[in-house]
Amino acid sequence: METYYRPTRAEISFDALRHNINAFRRVMPAGVPIMASVKANAYGHGAVEIAREAVRCGINYLGVAFLDEAIQIRKSGIDAPILVLGFVGPEGLPIARELGITIALFREDVLEAAAALPPSSKRLKTHIKVDTGMGRLGLLPEEDWEAFIERAVHTPGVEVEGLFTHFARADEADKSYTELQYSRFNKFADYVKMKELPISIIHAGNSATGIDTPEWAGGMLRLGISMYGLYPSVEVNKQRIELEPIMSLKTEVVMVKDVPPGWGISYGSRYVASGNERIGTLPIGYADGFSRMLTGKAEALVRGHKVPVRGAICMDQCMIALDSAANAEGPVQSGEEVVLIGRQGDECITVDEVAAKLGTINYEVTCMLAARVPRVYTREEKIVAVSNALAIGLG
Numbered sequence: 001m002e003t004y005y006r007p008t009r010a011e012i013s014f015d016a017l018r019h020n021i022n023a024f025r026r027v028m029p030a031g032v033p034i035m036a037s038v039k040a041n042a043y044g045h046g047a048v049e050i051a052r053e054a055v056r057c058g059i060n061y062l063g064v065a066f067l068d069e070a071i072q073i074r075k076s077g078i079d080a081p082i083l084v085l086g087f088v089g090p091e092g093l094p095i096a097r098e099l100g101i102t103i104a105l106f107r108e109d110v111l112e113a114a115a116a117l118p119p120s121s122k123r124l125k126t127h128i129k130v131d132t133g134m135g136r137l138g139l140l141p142e143e144d145w146e147a148f149i150e151r152a153v154h155t156p157g158v159e160v161e162g163l164f165t166h167f168a169r170a171d172e173a174d175k176s177y178t179e180l181q182y183s184r185f186n187k188f189a190d191y192v193k194m195k196e197l198p199i200s201i202i203h204a205g206n207s208a209t210g211i212d213t214p215e216w217a218g219g220m221l222r223l224g225i226s227m228y229g230l231y232p233s234v235e236v237n238k239q240r241i242e243l244e245p246i247m248s249l250k251t252e253v254v255m256v257k258d259v260p261p262g263w264g265i266s267y268g269s270r271y272v273a274s275g276n277e278r279i280g281t282l283p284i285g286y287a288d289g290f291s292r293m294l295t296g297k298a299e300a301l302v303r304g305h306k307v308p309v310r311g312a313i314c315m316d317q318c319m320i321a322l323d324s325a326a327n328a329e330g331p332v333q334s335g336e337e338v339v340l341i342g343r344q345g346d347e348c349i350t351v352d353e354v355a356a357k358l359g360t361i362n363y364e365v366t367c368m369l370a371a372r373v374p375r376v377y378t379r380e381e382k383i384v385a386v387s388n389a390l391a392i393g394l395g
């Protein structure tokens with residue numbers, strides 16, 4: 001197991017991950033496979049460890065954004081099917097074929113490059129991507145998509161295993177746009193069925209679809225944000241699926257100081273103590289993904305109390321007010337645990353709260369967590385794996 005010396009770490013619960021996957025399995029029509037979206041370092045949670053655990057939980061497919069992410073997972077010894085949801089260019093096709101990585105196919109030149117690959121005992125696996133209203137990637141309903149699909153299916157050395165689309169507004173309470181996308185997608189799907197083309201997985205849904213309209217996910221649910229225990233928006237019906245956030249961001253107080261009135265805290269003295277104040281220094285800053293834009297807004301949990309971050313958040317450190325956390329045990333001391341995201345005692349700071357302070361969505365908050373923050377994975381509250389991208393060696 002990798003080791004780490006920094007008190008700052010992201011703790012990730014494999015039990016909560018399993019809980020979330022099982023929760024989706026219960027609401028999905030029986031037998032519908034689930035893809036775990038582990039792109040962007042598994043939304044900041046650590047791609048290889050999450051992929052490995054998701055496969056242990058019975059996930060059928062892994063999804064990533066680009067080929068390098070797929071190669072990283074394959075090279076770590078995970079042999080589950082992997083679909084690259086984004087663009088793969090002609091130069092990526094030989095290695096994708098070699099490593100059994102499935103690519104999204106929607107560009108003519110890529111299909112031509114696939115047709116021109118040197119002969120091999122392996123076929124290039126593809127899922128054709130269609131744009132039903134996301135306006136991002138895929139064949140449009142207006143173009144000659146029938147010809148493209150037929151050409152792909154009949155290209156020797158190419159296997160068209162799937163056909164998929166992506167919903168742009170599935171997380172909204174008003175489902176009319178998603179319904180429109182779903183009906184457009186059905187035209188593609190109906191064509192495949194009518195022509196009896198050998199395309200076995202026709203899929204459309206993301207987390208929001210699994211929560212609100214599982215019947216529109218088609219032949220596979222692509223589960224992202226909610227596998228990590230977060231809802232895709234405030235508009236989805238949270239009563240349908242109870243999620244458990246899987247990540248906590250923790251650190252500890254590395255120095256305490258009692259400062260006199262008028263003492264400036266951090267760059268620019270943006271906070272000045274109004275009286276005698278006990279201040280704690282935390283070894284986490286914006287280079288860890290604890291954004292400087294949280295200055296004046298962020299809170300931390302100490303002894304189960306919410307306390308404010310004081311002064312500008314630095315690159316590697318920030319300061320917190322400790323007086324309100326003092327209790328019968330006396331004032332807070334260095335070495336005490338601090339939670340920046342997650343639960344401590346009866347209090348909790350959610351990813352959604354942090355996102356609201358930053359004016360962004362929960363997805364971005366977990367994705368921002370920098371590589372240099374060690375990820376510590378737990379099962380039944382015991383550490384079962386550690387990932388430290390600084391690769392300092394064995395513990």
Ligand SMILES: Cc1ncc(COP(=O)(O)O)c(C=O)c1O
Nearest residue numbers: 037085166206207222223224225
């Ligand atoms: C093509 C595609 N499918 C599925 C997902 C998973 O979406 P979510 O994280 O909202 O479940 C994503 C993520 O953005 C995606 O780009």
